[in-house]
Amino acid sequence: MTFVRACIFNLYFFVLTLVMGILAMPIRVCMPSRALAYAQAWTGLTIKGLTRICGIRVVVSGREHLPQGPCLLACQHQSAFDTLVWMNLVERPTYVMKSELTRIPLVGPMLLLTGMIPVERTGGAKALRALLAATDRARDDGRQIIIFPEGTRMPPGEIGRLHPGIAAMAAHSGLPVIPVATDSGLRWGRNAFLKRPGTIHIVLGPPLTCTTRRALILPAIATAWEELSRENGLPLLTPSPVDNSVGKQTESLTES
Template sequence: MTFVRACIFNLYFFVLTLVMGIAALPIRAFIPSCALSYAQAWTRLTIRGLKLICGIRVVVHGREHLPDGPCLLACQHQSAFDTLVWMNMVERPTYVMKSELTRIPLVGPMLLLTGMIPVERTGGAKALRALLAATDKAREDHRQIIIFPEGTRMPPGKIGKLHPGIAAMAAHSGLPVIPVATDSGQHWGRNAFIKHPGTIHIVLGPPLACTTKRAQILPAIVTAWEDLSRDNGLPLLTQAVDNSVGNSATTPAKQ
């Protein structure tokens, strides 16, 4: 039954994306200001389909830690689900994502219109400067910036190497950094066709105390993830690599 449900959901997701992608053409041409709300409708329908078809519920703890204005959400990344759910959990979301996604037919142009932040994988210092400029713009627009510091999806219970892009963004902008832990990979795994029924938990922690000294930010995120996982019954984390800034890659984190 789980396999059948997964087949139905994946068909639903493909048809929904195709139909809404085509229907977005007039929005792109005539009312681009509606792009974000349109994209939020698409993700809302996707998450609703995930619940009705695959039996996956979402429970969120710690919403009280979200500030009223702009912030940086330092999220664990275990599943494609993570790239969808924040569209409807905050008022004005913007994701830091790899630039290749903007080249997807129908979807890519909408990502740009909604104000997402594309980053070149091998852009080096130039990409980092563009990231900081985009952070400034997002702050001025009162956007909530979602970033996955590991830069790739990791299995539940594992922490990948954190890239220093978020440390640079926090130190540059002064925005609060909200750590976010999840167990989404237990129900929608990395590149997984099968979606397992159950409850995905998302836990937000209080803002990090250190957001001005780059060297302290990445270790603080890791510690916060470990604490949130332990205190909320999520898979206990194993730090597979050294996450100090000095041992991190220079490229910013991407989806």
């Protein structure tokens, strides 16, 4: 049954994306200001299809830690689900994402119109300056910025090397950093065809208190993830390596 449900969902997701991608073309030309709302409709229908077809329930806790206005959400990344769900969990989401995604037909142009932040992961200092400028624009526009500090999807219970792009963004912008733990990989694994029924938990922690000191931000994120996992019954994490090297500040910031 799980296999059959996965087949139905993947067909649903493909058709939905194709149809809404085609219908997005007049939005891009005539109503670009509606691009974000249109994208949120697509992700909302995707998540609704996932829950109804695959029997997956989404439980979010810690919403009280979200500040009014802009912030940085430092999210664990275990599944493609993570790249979808935040579109409908906050009012004005902005993802930090690899720039290659903007070149996907139909989808890519909409990503730019919705205000996503593409990053050239090997662009060095120039890419870092562009990232910080985009962070300023998102902050001034009242956006909630979602970033995956591990830079790639990791299995539940494992933590990847944390990259310092978010530390630079936090120290530069002064935005609060909200750590977010999840167990989404238990239901929708990395590159997994099957979507297993059950509950996906998303847990937001209180804002970090050390965001003005760049060197302390990554260890604080790793510690917060570990505490959130332990307190909420999520898979416990192995010790986290962190990467504070200036030369790698824009490498592997996110992967979808």
